[in-house]
Amino acid sequence: MNQLNEKIENLINSSKVFLFMKGTPEMPQCGFSANVCAILKATGADFKSFDILSDSEIRQGVKEYSNWPTFPQLYVNGELIGGSDIVSEMYNSGDLQELLKS
Amino acid sequence: MDFEKIKKLIIDKMPDAEIEITDLTGTRDHLGISVISKEFKGKPLLAQHRMIMNILKEGLQTEIHAVEIKTQTK
Numbered sequence: 001m002n003q004l005n006e007k008i009e010n011l012i013n014s015s016k017v018f019l020f021m022k023g024t025p026e027m028p029q030c031g032f033s034a035n036v037c038a039i040l041k042a043t044g045a046d047f048k049s050f051d052i053l054s055d056s057e058i059r060q061g062v063k064e065y066s067n068w069p070t071f072p073q074l075y076v077n078g079e080l081i082g083g084s085d086i087v088s089e090m091y092n093s094g095d096l097q098e099l100l101k102s
Numbered sequence: 103m104d105f106e107k108i109k110k111l112i113i114d115k116m117p118d119a120e121i122e123i124t125d126l127t128g129t130r131d132h133l134g135i136s137v138i139s140k141e142f143k144g145k146p147l148l149a150q151h152r153m154i155m156n157i158l159k160e161g162l163q164t165e166i167h168a169v170e171i172k173t174q175t176k
Binding site for chain 1 (some may be wrong): 138147
């Protein structure tokens with residue numbers, strides 16, 4: 001595994017709930033990133049995040065790592081769950097809360 | 103972006119699909135695409151979205167960024 005992928009995996013595994021986003025939870029730089037942060041906060045889940053705008057290598061690397069072209073990307077237990085639309089839908093159905101408890 | 107072209111791309115791969123495309127911003131570049139099909143049955147949402155993304159990516163030869171996908175099983 002190359003160094004970049006190793007760095008990305010280390011980030012994803014640094015927390016049960018991990019978010020690659022534009023900006024920070026305190027200051028999101030995109031409406032979709034802000035939405036996912038708001039939902040995570042509403043669930044009370046602890047999460048870590050990485051600002052992909054701060055590092056173009058990671059930004060490109062994550063897209064390739066996950067084969068998913070857009071941000072934000074939410075990971076739970078090391079697995080990609082989805083972006084803003086999927087997270088919203090799972091929150092509304094209660095599936096997200098179940099997943100975060102697991 | 104041509105809505106009919108997008109519909110056709112999806113129908114070609116998923117003949118039973120019921121598709122609705124909405125222009126989210128009035129500028130025809132932020133699209134909402136809703137697809138209902140039996141093919142989604144038993145698949146996680148991410149996998150369902152990947153199916154649609156892959157169809158769009160292949161057919162339009164470009165990455166779609168401003169698209170909100172909604173999938174449902176029949």
